[in-house]
Structure formats: C-alpha cells, structure tokens
Amino acid sequence: xxxxxxxxxxxxxxxxxxxxxxxxxxxxxxxxxxxxxxxxxxxxxxxxxxxxxxxxxxxxxxxxxxxxxxxxxxxxxxxxxxxxxxxxxxxxxxxxxxxxxxxxxxxxxxxxxxxxxxxxxxxxxxxxxxxxxxxxxxxxxxxxxxxxxxxxxxxxxxxxxxxxxxxxxxxxxxxxxxxxxxxxxxxxxxxxxxxxxxxxxxxxxxxxxxxxxxxxxxxxxxxxxxxxxxxxxxxxxxxxxxxxxxxxxxxxxxxxxxxxxxxxxxxxxxxxxxxxxxxxxxxxxxxxxxxxxxxxxxxxxxxxxxxxxxxxxxxxxxxxxxxxxxxxxxxxxxxxxxxxxxxxxxxxxxxxxxxxxxxxxxxxxxxxxxxxxxxxxxxxxxxxxxxxxxxxxxxxxxxxxxxxxxxxxxxxxxxxxxxxxxxxxxxxxxxxxxxxxxxxxxxxxxxxxxxxxxxxxxxxxxxxxxxxxxxxxxxxx
Numbered sequence: 001x002x003x004x005x006x007x008x009x010x011x012x013x014x015x016x017x018x019x020x021x022x023x024x025x026x027x028x029x030x031x032x033x034x035x036x037x038x039x040x041x042x043x044x045x046x047x048x049x050x051x052x053x054x055x056x057x058x059x060x061x062x063x064x065x066x067x068x069x070x071x072x073x074x075x076x077x078x079x080x081x082x083x084x085x086x087x088x089x090x091x092x093x094x095x096x097x098x099x100x101x102x103x104x105x106x107x108x109x110x111x112x113x114x115x116x117x118x119x120x121x122x123x124x125x126x127x128x129x130x131x132x133x134x135x136x137x138x139x140x141x142x143x144x145x146x147x148x149x150x151x152x153x154x155x156x157x158x159x160x161x162x163x164x165x166x167x168x169x170x171x172x173x174x175x176x177x178x179x180x181x182x183x184x185x186x187x188x189x190x191x192x193x194x195x196x197x198x199x200x201x202x203x204x205x206x207x208x209x210x211x212x213x214x215x216x217x218x219x220x221x222x223x224x225x226x227x228x229x230x231x232x233x234x235x236x237x238x239x240x241x242x243x244x245x246x247x248x249x250x251x252x253x254x255x256x257x258x259x260x261x262x263x264x265x266x267x268x269x270x271x272x273x274x275x276x277x278x279x280x281x282x283x284x285x286x287x288x289x290x291x292x293x294x295x296x297x298x299x300x301x302x303x304x305x306x307x308x309x310x311x312x313x314x315x316x317x318x319x320x321x322x323x324x325x326x327x328x329x330x331x332x333x334x335x336x337x338x339x340x341x342x343x344x345x346x347x348x349x350x351x352x353x354x355x356x357x358x359x360x361x362x363x364x365x366x367x368x369x370x371x372x373x374x375x376x377x378x379x380x381x382x383x384x385x386x387x388x389x390x391x392x393x394x395x396x397x398x399x400x401x402x403x404x405x406x407x408x409x410x411x412x413x414x415x416x417x418x419x420x421x422x423x424x425x426x427x428x429x430x431x432x433x434x435x436x437x438x439x440x441x442x443x444x445x446x447x448x449x450x451x452x453x454x455x456x457x458x459x460x461x462x463x464x465x466x467x468x469x470x471x472x473x474x475x476x477x
Contacts, residue, residue: 007300055116145194152205
C-alpha cells in the first residue's frame, strides 16, 4: 500500500505542480465555452450598417407598408443602440426586449438598418436578376426580394371535401414563395425580418380587403404571453410560491456547461496518462519502476493520483463558478444538488477512461501510433455532446434514458439530465451508478491486463486481436 500511495503522490504532483497544468486550467474553459460569451464581449466592435434591399413587388400593394415597417424597425434599432450606449435599463422590460438582450449577449441581435429600393415589375426579367446580382457582388446593394403577384389572393378552401391525409399542409395554408437573393441568403437577418414582416402585412391586407376594422386587426395581433415557472413549494413563512426557473437560454446552456465541465476534467485527466505511460515506456523508465513495484501497484497508484488531480480541477472550477454566480446573484439557479452526483460520476469516469488511455499508451511506441486506437474511444466519449440538445429538451425521453445505462456515456449523460432540473427517477440514478461501477471495474481489469503485458512489449504495435487475447488469457497472470 505504501508503494501505491508513493506512486499516487508522484503522479498527483506531476499533474498539478506544472506550468502546463495552470495554463491548461485557464485555457480549457475559454476553448470550450468561449464561443458562448466572446460574441457578447465583442459586440461593441460591431457597428450598425445600412443595408439597401431592392424590392420587386408584383402585387403592387406591399412595397409602401414594407418600407414603412423598415422605417419603424430602423427607429427601434437605433433607440436600442442608444439605450445600450447610455446604459439605460427599463424597470419592466418587455418580452421582446428580454429576447433582444439574450440574443445580444450571444452576438445574435440584428443591429443593422434597412433601406428599400423599388424595382418596377415591368422592367424585371432574367437580365435584371443578373444585373442586381452584379450590384450585390459590387456591394451597391445587400440583396433583392421578389414578391409574387398572387400573394394577396385568397384561396377559399372547402375543408369538408378535402381528404386531409393526402393534402400538403403548405399548399393548403401556406403563402406563395417570396424569393430573397443575397450572398448570405440562407442565414441572413434580412431574410428573417422579411419573413416575419411580410407575413403580418399580408395578413393585415387580406383582412382589410375583407372589410375587417383596423381595431379588430390590432386585437388579432395581441398574443398570449405564456410565462414558465418552476414547481410550487412552501416557503419558510408558509406561503406557496413557485421555485425560480432560469430563462430559456440559461435552461438550455447551463446543463450543457455543467456537462462540458465534466468532459474537460476527464479530458485533462486521461490524456496526460497516455503521454506519461508512453514517455516512461519509450525512455525505459517503466523498467526501472517495475523493479520497485509490480505493474498492478504502478497502475493503481497512477489512477489514484490522477483521480486526486481531477478532483483538484473540479474544486477550482466549481469554486470559481459558484463565487461568480453568487456575486452576480445567480446562485439560486445553480443546481447544487448535482454536485454530489457530479463527483461520483467524475471519479468513475476518470478511472474508466484513464485506465483505457494508459493501456493504449503502453501498447504503442510513438504518439502518432496511438491516434488510430484513440479514435473509437474519443467517439464514445464525445457522443453525448452530439445529442445534448435532444436530451435537454426531453431529459426523461427514450434516448436520454437509454444512453444513461451505457457505461461509457453514463457520466456525461446523467450529469446533463440531472442539471436540467427534471425529476429523474431514483431507480435510474442508482442503476446508472451501479452499471458504471461495474463497467469501470471491467474496464480497469481489461486495461490492467493489457498494461502488464504491453508496458514491456517492444517492436511493432500490437493488433486488436493481440490485445484481446491478453485480456482473455491474461498471460501475465
């Protein structure tokens, strides 16, 4: 036991007492989560641009109201920019203002102004399309829009005579397509604005043509505001109040951030194990170490030291995050109940993946040889990151539940589910931990058998069949 603890202390010091560890500790959150906050920090570098849009209105009725809507949009945008520049805060912000602020924090808000230019339909043809496209290439205009002639025509539908199983919903209730052409037409802010604005204008024009009063139009535009709250609970004074729930963006990205924290810790813990074992093998240091301790003691000591290092990383990250959340007044939206489960899943994940990385490091002679062996391991580790948005939307769905019982993805998946605030059945939490313990035991056992043989294995890189035979037959046993 003394030898194991000595090895563990050496590995812990080698992991945390280096400049590379400090730099990696600082840079890893920036690399993983910087994309969420950097746009908001750099929003001051963006300036509002005037975008000229050519409009071909074949209906003959929509250019004027569309131009007026653009003017209103420009005025609201400028007012918002002025408020942000002066640091003004409205005490009771509207839902639109809150949504704008959220998008602004991610760098997604539209701060540009639009100027519309009328193109006569009689002059419009393919040659004109080519001419407008050339103007877009030169930067004279941002894009052009083709509004079809029949967009305001009503199409009465006899629902009784329709076979709803064979009717295309778009053809039934959709409007004729409006063509928008620009260099970034698929993801353009202009496209989004045009789609929403034209939909409202067409609706208003159709109702007006039907003789509907304008006040009724305003009434029809009023929307029901659905306010999401948490489950109700009894406060200390006996009153029944709903628990505070974060906004929509926080509800999506907070669980993802907690899952990414675990992924970073596992990655920062497992990768050094591979490099350490590979260095010891290539420099024949492992032969000296095996003269003082056997392969089992060496591997267990390394894993214990690695787990302690990962807990140090978690303590620093978690402590910093909680301090910032407390200072900003957001501590009550942090799911503190996840911390004990986070530690359990993290320790087991570090043990599982570190042992696998150690086995791979012992099986190769150079780092580039390990890439092909690491690829399937990385794919398994990163799979929960590929489906996180689906799990956040349905934490108790079939996909989330199934992946929770697959040991390699259990740590990230269960942490993500618990962080959403959804009520996860206790039996699922218990079963996932037991399965992960069993999977970790099997993984460490298999990795240790490969490690004991491969650490002294010289020559060509062993094949998968060779490593499988070492696991089954355990020639070192």
